[in-house]
Amino acid sequence: MFQSSTYKSRRETLKKEMGSGLLLFLGNDDMGLHYADNAFRYRQDSTFLYYFGISSAGLSAVIDIDNDTTILFGDELTMDHIIWMGVQPTLVDKASQVGITNVRPSKELSNYLAKNKGQTIHHLPAYRAEHQLKFLALLNEQPGSQNPSIPLIQAVVKQRNIKTSEEIVEIEKACNITADMHIAATKAISADLYEYEVAALIEYTAAKNNAELSFATIASINGQTLHNHYHGNKCKDGRLFLIDAGAEVPSGYAGDMSSTVPVSKHFTAKQRAVYEIQNRMHLAAVAGIKPGLPFTELHNIAMRELAEGMKELGIMKGNIDEAVREGAHALFCPHGLGHMMGLDVHDMENFGEQWVGYDGKPKSTQFGRASLRLGQPLKPGFVHTIEPGIYFIPDLIDKWKGEHLHTDFINYDELEKYRDFGGIRNEEDYLVTETGGKRLGKKIPLTPEEVEALR
Amino acid sequence: MFQSSTYKSRRETLKKEMGSGLLLFLGNDDMGLHYADNAFRYRQDSTFLYYFGISSAGLSAVIDIDNDTTILFGDELTMDHIIWMGVQPTLVDKASQVGITNVRPSKELSNYLAKNKGQTIHHLPAYRAEHQLKFLALLNEQPGSQNPSIPLIQAVVKQRNIKTSEEIVEIEKACNITADMHIAATKAISADLYEYEVAALIEYTAAKNNAELSFATIASINGQTLHNHYHGNKCKDGRLFLIDAGAEVPSGYAGDMSSTVPVSKHFTAKQRAVYEIQNRMHLAAVAGIKPGLPFTELHNIAMRELAEGMKELGIMKGNIDEAVREGAHALFCPHGLGHMMGLDVHDMENFGEQWVGYDGKPKSTQFGRASLRLGQPLKPGFVHTIEPGIYFIPDLIDKWKGEHLHTDFINYDELEKYRDFGGIRNEEDYLVTETGGKRLGKKIPLTPEEVEALR
Numbered sequence: 001m002f003q004s005s006t007y008k009s010r011r012e013t014l015k016k017e018m019g020s021g022l023l024l025f026l027g028n029d030d031m032g033l034h035y036a037d038n039a040f041r042y043r044q045d046s047t048f049l050y051y052f053g054i055s056s057a058g059l060s061a062v063i064d065i066d067n068d069t070t071i072l073f074g075d076e077l078t079m080d081h082i083i084w085m086g087v088q089p090t091l092v093d094k095a096s097q098v099g100i101t102n103v104r105p106s107k108e109l110s111n112y113l114a115k116n117k118g119q120t121i122h123h124l125p126a127y128r129a130e131h132q133l134k135f136l137a138l139l140n141e142q143p144g145s146q147n148p149s150i151p152l153i154q155a156v157v158k159q160r161n162i163k164t165s166e167e168i169v170e171i172e173k174a175c176n177i178t179a180d181m182h183i184a185a186t187k188a189i190s191a192d193l194y195e196y197e198v199a200a201l202i203e204y205t206a207a208k209n210n211a212e213l214s215f216a217t218i219a220s221i222n223g224q225t226l227h228n229h230y231h232g233n234k235c236k237d238g239r240l241f242l243i244d245a246g247a248e249v250p251s252g253y254a255g256d257m258s259s260t261v262p263v264s265k266h267f268t269a270k271q272r273a274v275y276e277i278q279n280r281m282h283l284a285a286v287a288g289i290k291p292g293l294p295f296t297e298l299h300n301i302a303m304r305e306l307a308e309g310m311k312e313l314g315i316m317k318g319n320i321d322e323a324v325r326e327g328a329h330a331l332f333c334p335h336g337l338g339h340m341m342g343l344d345v346h347d348m349e350n351f352g353e354q355w356v357g358y359d360g361k362p363k364s365t366q367f368g369r370a371s372l373r374l375g376q377p378l379k380p381g382f383v384h385t386i387e388p389g390i391y392f393i394p395d396l397i398d399k400w401k402g403e404h405l406h407t408d409f410i411n412y413d414e415l416e417k418y419r420d421f422g423g424i425r426n427e428e429d430y431l432v433t434e435t436g437g438k439r440l441g442k443k444i445p446l447t448p449e450e451v452e453a454l455r
Numbered sequence: 456m457f458q459s460s461t462y463k464s465r466r467e468t469l470k471k472e473m474g475s476g477l478l479l480f481l482g483n484d485d486m487g488l489h490y491a492d493n494a495f496r497y498r499q500d501s502t503f504l505y506y507f508g509i510s511s512a513g514l515s516a517v518i519d520i521d522n523d524t525t526i527l528f529g530d531e532l533t534m535d536h537i538i539w540m541g542v543q544p545t546l547v548d549k550a551s552q553v554g555i556t557n558v559r560p561s562k563e564l565s566n567y568l569a570k571n572k573g574q575t576i577h578h579l580p581a582y583r584a585e586h587q588l589k590f591l592a593l594l595n596e597q598p599g600s601q602n603p604s605i606p607l608i609q610a611v612v613k614q615r616n617i618k619t620s621e622e623i624v625e626i627e628k629a630c631n632i633t634a635d636m637h638i639a640a641t642k643a644i645s646a647d648l649y650e651y652e653v654a655a656l657i658e659y660t661a662a663k664n665n666a667e668l669s670f671a672t673i674a675s676i677n678g679q680t681l682h683n684h685y686h687g688n689k690c691k692d693g694r695l696f697l698i699d700a701g702a703e704v705p706s707g708y709a710g711d712m713s714s715t716v717p718v719s720k721h722f723t724a725k726q727r728a729v730y731e732i733q734n735r736m737h738l739a740a741v742a743g744i745k746p747g748l749p750f751t752e753l754h755n756i757a758m759r760e761l762a763e764g765m766k767e768l769g770i771m772k773g774n775i776d777e778a779v780r781e782g783a784h785a786l787f788c789p790h791g792l793g794h795m796m797g798l799d800v801h802d803m804e805n806f807g808e809q810w811v812g813y814d815g816k817p818k819s820t821q822f823g824r825a826s827l828r829l830g831q832p833l834k835p836g837f838v839h840t841i842e843p844g845i846y847f848i849p850d851l852i853d854k855w856k857g858e859h860l861h862t863d864f865i866n867y868d869e870l871e872k873y874r875d876f877g878g879i880r881n882e883e884d885y886l887v888t889e890t891g892g893k894r895l896g897k898k899i900p901l902t903p904e905e906v907e908a909l910r
Contacts, residue, residue, distance in 0.1 A: 031486055031495070031583065031584075032582045032583055032805070033495075033498050033670075034498065034501055034582075034798075034799040034800070034801075034804075034805070035582050035799060035801065035803075035804040035805035036582045036804075036805065037801070037804065038670050038671075038799065038800060038801065038804070039671065040486070040488075040495045040496075041495075041671065043488050043489065046489055079850065079851070079854060082848075082850045082851075083680075083681060083789055083848055083850075083851055084680070084681045084682045085680065085682060085683065085684075086677060086680035086683050086685065087680075087850060127487045127489075127490045127491045128486065128487055128584065129486075129583065129584035129585040129587070129588050130584040132584070132588060133584050133587060133588065133598050136598070137598070143588050143591070143592070194665065196662065196663070196665045197663050199662065200659055200662030200663040201659075201663070203658070203659070203662055204655055204656075204658070204659035204662070207651065207654065207655030207658055207659070208651070208652050208655035208656070210649065210651045210686075210687070215488075215493050216493075216494065216496065222541060225538075225539070225540065225541035225542075226538060226539045227539045227540060228540065228541050229540075230541065231665075232665070334538055343489075344489040344490060344493065345489070345493060346489075346490065346492070346493065348490075349489075349490040349491075349492060349493070350487070350489070350490035350491065393537075393538055395534065395537050395538075395542060396534070396537075396538055399534060
């Protein structure tokens with residue numbers, strides 16, 4: 001938790017940006033895994049955390065701009081809570097730590113909203129079923145036809161997209177732990193282990209540093225599957241092992257890195273050749289980070305490296321600029337170069353990518369580019385990932401080949417030799433500065449040599 | 456997953472028990488942590504798992520007894536799923552593995568229910584907000600006024616309460632990993648560690664054995680707080696460290712054990728004296744397990760040991776039978792002796808304890824006994840925990856003392872000497888056999904000597 005002045009100033013900025021109306025924020029509740037009381041780990045809503053700082057279930061808040069008042073709605077603990085959950089500061093104490101003096105019982109929220117019916121009520125989109133139920137109960141908004149406020153989304157995005165120095169300190173903590181998670185796994189991977197044993201080590205490294213996971217760990221010999229959470233395979237000599245994992249520190253900020261390691265001690269010549277293309281993509285993207293450059297351009301820079309490298313291997317052919325424009329490279333990288341990162345690992349993804357990553361402008365619908373979550377011109381204070389990948393996805397290859405897609409650019413015969421290759425991704429986190437990009441957190445191995453040195 | 460015959464026979468038994476009507480089962484969906492796509496670990500609903508065996512999001516099922524048909528509602532994977540989540544068996548294949556041949560797209564469920572309007576539709580209680588939204592959409596049942604079927608609850612409880620030998624094999628796997636989690640922590644605890652480092656080791660032991668957690672780990676020097684999930688304290692010589700943690704194996708079955716360890720290598724004389732009382736409670740309860748005995752009686756047996764021990768220490772006084780009847784002992788053990796365990800760590804708690812643990816009969820409202828989740832006469836095939844505890848809860852002591860509660864039985868002056876003692880709990884899992892109780896899983900240390908031998 002930051003100083004109370006941080007939260008007060010964040011709320012003041014938001015009030016000025018919005019000008020008028022009533023801003024309603026729902027905190028997150030506990031969610032039952034098997035039954036209500038056996039809850040998943042508690043995670044406060046990130047926007048609630050950003051403006052109100054308190055990480056407890058059962059809270060809502062109102063910033064009533066027209067009546068110049070900010071109210072936290074929630075209930076004090078009972079003796080039963082104290083017996084089962086321990087002594088805690090009162091809600092009034094917690095509120096005062098984030099600069100709020102007006103605390104009311106949660107049951108008063110619906111009356112407060114009813115009394116202020118004339119006002120425009122702004123709220124954010126519901127990404128949990130519990131939020132849909134609350135909007136139904138509080139505002140009679142039916143599930144499926146709920147009405148988030150675009151001006152509020154825009155105002156929150158404008159603010160949360162620019163990270164302050166105290167936020168960078170927290171993100172850097174998360175990135176350092178994230179790097180340790182990757183380095184521990186890189187050292188340990190061997191054909192003796194199951195994927196879940198590697199995943200266990202990655203997650204242990206987070207937990208013993210008092211961190212949660214910022215997202216579900218990917219740790220797989222099937223790196224060609226982009227978000228593969230199945231960890232039941234035995235590692236196998238000759239395969240590549242792909243890790244995508246990150247830490248979330250107690251303040252809520254995330255890290256997010258990927259790395260790719262040969263199960264055997266060394267890369268094969270074929271793996272090394274593809275790995276070096278991935279590295280070229282990565283370095284070209286990092287070198288290109290600068291304020292004002294649209295992230296779509298950075299994506300194109302990396303994808304041109306991909307297509308050129310594939311052409312050198314004989315897998316692609318023809319005019320590279322044209323191939324990238326047409327999206328032929330996306331057979332090998334169907335995802336985007338990166339995304340915003342902050343209190344969420346895909347920052348504010350619940351608001352919709354067009355608002356967070358595209359400043360409201362439309363996004364490409366082309367296969368591959370449609371999965372690019374960030375497109376707008378970079379600004380100092382943005383924190384984003386750089387995570388180019390190269391994958392050989394048998395089902396996708398068969399589909400494209402069967403549909404004769406991009407036959408001017410893809411040499412399907414040569415491609416067959418790589419069918420069982422797997423996938424490679426490396427990922428780092430960058431802060432956009434006034435002059436370029438600054439890596440956040442310790443360095444993880446990025447080149448074949450750096451990886452082999454740890455094996 | 457068991458053989459398809461297991462699921463078919465479970466459904467047949469349920470159909471016979473219910474006799475008529477349409478039974479509607481909702482599977483669980485993914486739930487967003489920060490945003491919809493950043494999901495918590497997926498956990499299928501336990502009853503769905505019991506009758507339909509498939510652990511995937513987006514499924515529902517109908518057992519239409521009147522029309523003698525069983526239908527799985529869900530959608531096949533698209534190419535996008537394959538790219539992001541990998542190749543998987545089709546839903547039709549998965550269904551056939553659990554003996555279901557009728558698979559329909561999920562959007563057909565609401566039509567199916569509408570067409571069969573004349574039938575009685577039975578469903579279970581909603582313990583997740585997503586279920587409430589679905590019952591609203593499918594059956595127009597308003598949140599807060601939903602209408603679970605008591606006959607269905609009773610039929611499912613009757614069946615799930617009796618564990619078969621193939622279920623016991625799975626529970627025993629979970630219990631063995633659970634025991635390893637406790638033994639690893641017992642060996643490692645020291646004043647050099649933070650609580651979260653011990654919790655990390657416990658959870659690592661589960662994960663490297665390909666197990667999830669059956670509930671959120673308790674690992675704390677403040678054992679007097681019953682469900683303490685705060686792990687930010689440094690361990691401290693002289694304190695007791697209480698662990699309550701369990702594994703869930705891939706089939707979904709749970710283990711649940713507790714142990715208590717001195718942060719220093721040895722117990723102090725005071726700690727040993729209280730620990731030995733806890734051990735007497737535990738052993739008396741285990742020795743008492745037999746079919747036909749109400750679990751309330753087993754609870755009383757343990758609580759009488761508690762009160763007698765406390766009297767020997769000079770903390771309690773007066774007539775022990777009377778003290779236990781009046782509930783004076785509950786100052787030191789405000790929870791129950793145990794609970795049912797199976798696919799849920801508190802098995803079927805979402806149905807309500809009166810149905811699962813009390814066969815529909817009313818439960819005591821006395822402080823302490825009100826928290827006893829299991830009360831009914833034991834039957835062969837029940838699996839339950841035995842987990843007596845002794846706690847010194849400063850806020851509760853002050854409350855009772857201030858209200859002059861049970862002054863005939865409690866010597867509040869003597870009690871002051873134990874104010875900062877903390878808490879002790881040990882817990883094992885038992886199967887009720889024809890003749891008594893059988894411990895499930897490896898033995899964990901239960902006596903002061905056994906604990907010290909591992910330190």
